[in-house]
Amino acid sequence: MKHAPSVARLIDALRTLxxxxxxxxxxMAFHLxxxxxxxxxxxxxxxxxALTNVGRCRCCRMFTxxxxxxxxxxxxxxxxxxxxxxxxxxxxxxxxSGGYRGRYFVLMGHLSPLDGIGPEQLGVGELxxxxxxxxxxxxxxxxNPTVEGEATAHFLSELTRARGLRATRIAHGVPIGGExxxxxxxTLAHALAGRLSLGQ
Amino acid sequence: xxxxxxxLDAVFVLHHRPWRDTSRMLDVFTREHGRLMLFAxxxxxxxxxxxxxxxxxxxxxxxxxGSGETAQLTQVEAAxxxxxxxxxxxxxxxxxxxNELLLKLVLRADPxxxxxxxxARTLDRLRDRQAVPAVLRGFERDLLVLLGFGLELGRxxxxxxxxxxxxxxxxxxxxxxxxxxxxxEAAYAGRxxxxxxxxxxxxxxxxxxxxxxxxxxxxxxxxxxELRTRGVARAVTRSAARAAASSVSASPAAxxxxxxxxxxxxx
Ligand SMILES: [Zn+2]
Numbered sequence: 001m002k003h004a005p006s007v008a009r010l011i012d013a014l015r016t017l018x019x020x021x022x023x024x025x026x027x028m029a030f031h032l033x034x035x036x037x038x039x040x041x042x043x044x045x046x047x048x049x050a051l052t053n054v055g056r057c058r059c060c061r062m063f064t065x066x067x068x069x070x071x072x073x074x075x076x077x078x079x080x081x082x083x084x085x086x087x088x089x090x091x092x093x094x095x096x097s098g099g100y101r102g103r104y105f106v107l108m109g110h111l112s113p114l115d116g117i118g119p120e121q122l123g124v125g126e127l128x129x130x131x132x133x134x135x136x137x138x139x140x141x142x143x144n145p146t147v148e149g150e151a152t153a154h155f156l157s158e159l160t161r162a163r164g165l166r167a168t169r170i171a172h173g174v175p176i177g178g179e180x181x182x183x184x185x186x187t188l189a190h191a192l193a194g195r196l197s198l199g200q
Numbered sequence: 201x202x203x204x205x206x207x208l209d210a211v212f213v214l215h216h217r218p219w220r221d222t223s224r225m226l227d228v229f230t231r232e233h234g235r236l237m238l239f240a241x242x243x244x245x246x247x248x249x250x251x252x253x254x255x256x257x258x259x260x261x262x263x264x265x266g267s268g269e270t271a272q273l274t275q276v277e278a279a280x281x282x283x284x285x286x287x288x289x290x291x292x293x294x295x296x297x298x299n300e301l302l303l304k305l306v307l308r309a310d311p312x313x314x315x316x317x318x319x320a321r322t323l324d325r326l327r328d329r330q331a332v333p334a335v336l337r338g339f340e341r342d343l344l345v346l347l348g349f350g351l352e353l354g355r356x357x358x359x360x361x362x363x364x365x366x367x368x369x370x371x372x373x374x375x376x377x378x379x380x381x382x383x384x385e386a387a388y389a390g391r392x393x394x395x396x397x398x399x400x401x402x403x404x405x406x407x408x409x410x411x412x413x414x415x416x417x418x419x420x421x422x423x424x425x426e427l428r429t430r431g432v433a434r435a436v437t438r439s440a441a442r443a444a445a446s447s448v449s450a451s452p453a454a455x456x457x458x459x460x461x462x463x464x465x466x467x
Contacts, residue, residue, distance in 0.1 A: 018220075018221065019220050019221040021220075111432065111436075113293060113296040113297075113300070113428060113429040113432040113433070114215050114296055114299060114300055114303070114428060114429060115428070116428040116431065116432065117432070118431065118432035118435040118436065119432075119435045119436060119438075119439045120435055124439055128439070128442065128443070128446075132446060145252075146255065147255045147256050147257065147286050147287075147292060150286070150289050150292065151289060151292040151293065153289070154289030154290060154292070155436055155439075155440075158440055158443070159439060159440065159443040162440065162443035162444050162446070163443055163446055182249075184249045184250070184251075184252050184253060185252075185253070185278055185284040186252035186253055186255070186258070186278075186284050186285065187252050189284045189285050190285070193285075
């Protein structure tokens, strides 16, 4: 069956969402047009409003409606600590853990040379400018423990150390509550390589 | 294509991209079946045991069913006796450069066990932290020879006379080496070409000639296609140079001179 042009357009638009294939998109479209018309209107307005008002923080590239995000603007945050992450979701995850009082820098990705994604695409120029301001003392590299994340962390740690600043990497390894026998070899090797001394 | 089943072939993941929320499309290089796309279902996320295995540069044994665009990964394990970790972080850019050469020069579904073994050996050399430029030049040379791009080191194109150490040669990609005068522009020293053929890549002058020659031969083999890894490596080098310069101007005594990151740069 052929959809009306507006319906087809809506289905097509919904497919830009992650994990949404043609079947799911059709189900969503029919729901929005059938029982969910009120919600659909709020959704449309919400998207439109966010697109108009949400930009990137001038300092850390996190989503914000102001020039600076809440973290960068807060005088309570320690400006000498800078945590570099791959995505806005990582900022949210670290904030929810509650233990971090420094600031962030969001790369919006990682080095992916085969896809042509290098320093420029990750805003490394902006990061360099931030480091040159002289407030940051330690850069915490919290990119993912993937090959791409490791390459990104390595590259940024060299930039950081060349400026005479401290570069640290978040620890990876055995999850809390995990049992060794169920952990894969790669993770165990990483955990062993990053072992710590006890009793100091 | 149902029914086709491959058990535990040696493979490397060359490239991967996420597929839906939990899966990946893998561009793999297998020893016995050449390059192919494998669909790896449910390998992303915290509960996947194979997520940490399915990384580039790690020797793996994989099983799959089907062929063409529909081949599905059914099992993967680390190759026995092989390293479970990837390359050292400083060698990753070089590793991706090797991968891009394979992705662009090895055809799909064309078994190349000798190229596979060359690639595995080259990764081992990078893992052993051998001098990167020599490792890369050796890989480029052997790859072009094994894939039949007509690189015949050691002989003149016309007549097949052996190259001589004290003479100079021009290189024409489709033809080969042609003797020329020692003052000819862009000529290669015979001794550099013989050293490259013998894998004796230590002197700077030899390495530079080898780099220039391989660049010309690869550009011809790539038929005008750009290498993205080269562009990214150049940008990384520029950032590192800026950082080194800023440390000199900001705090002259803070650090010893920063080593230029040339060893990370493919070419
Ligand atoms: Zn901010």
